[in-house]
Amino acid sequence: MMERALSWIPLLVAAVFSPLAVGIIRKVKALFAGRKGPPLLQMYRDIAKLLKKGVVYSQSTTWVFRAAPLLALSVGLAACAWLPFGAQAGIFSMTGGFILIAYLFGLSRFFTILASLDTASAFEGMGANREAFFAVIAEPAILLSFGAIILTSGNSSLWNAMLYAQDASFAEYGVVPSLVLISFFILALSENSRIPVDDPTTHLELTMIHEVMILDNSGPDLAFIEYGASLKLWFYLTLMANIVTSIISLTGWQKTLGTFLTVMILAAIIGIVESSIARLRMKKVPDFIGAAAAFAFLALILEGVL
Secondary structure, eight states: OOOHTTTTHHHHHHHHHHHHHHEEEEEEHHHHHOOOOTTTTTHHHHHHHHHOOOOOOOTTHHHHHHHHHHHHHHHHHHHHHHHHTTTTTSSOOTTTTTHHHHHHHHHHHHHHHHHHTTTTTTHHHHHHHHHHHHHHHHHHHHHHHHHHHHHTOOOOOHHHHHHHHHSOIIIIIIHHHHHHHHHHHHHHHHTTOOOOTTTOOOOOOOTTTHHHHTTOOOHHHHHHHHHHHHHHHHHHHHHHHHHHHHHHTTOHHHHHHHHHHHHHHHHHHHHHHHHHHOOOOOOOOHHHHHHHHHHHHHHHHHHHHH
């Protein structure tokens, strides 16, 4: 019973602290720009304010537009429930969990694209077109990265794959996941609409990708989308943090605490990266996302050699 109760820790930590990771990114970017910036807890306030507002629906929208925000939030929560956090396993664990999570995020993206097309707006359709195109490039990189971890650990369960690393040497486990870590970092930027792929704060017509697809969302629907986006970011940060703490062979509560601190450090690193480089030109984005697939493919090749 106690073990079952503890399995809720990864989901609860994600639900509580995922907006904080976004706050850290914003704060770091503000400091690099010489500004005070918003408070670390600003996203909590934004979500609470949106939940109190009303929702406006266009006459052209159908049930798809209303279902997409709930699905985005549900997928984010489900993914974080599957993901172990440090030494603590998630609520769910099954063979093929990697693949299921990849397709859950794909389902959420599919409904978000349909919802943007459901508004009958050519502007939002443009964003949907870009989102679909970049997804075609990103999803193979995600599957290749997951595949490298599966082959290295010999297990397609997220929890068992991380357990494998605790008894393995760096030569056995560290080289391949280090390349996968780079791949996941690139994917974390692209899949979460971060610079240099996208800018979540932009309002320029020619550069918007994800943000343009949610222009018609308001009130609680927008809160669900923003909260779901923070959970998706938390998923990638936690996945990378689990790999880092596994490579350096932390165990027990040290691994759990180390994972939390690593998540916050990775969020700060994303803020530094976004402050140090400019947004890529649209035609250069496929090359950047393709680099994630290249690193993941190299990891697969090295796994066969090692």
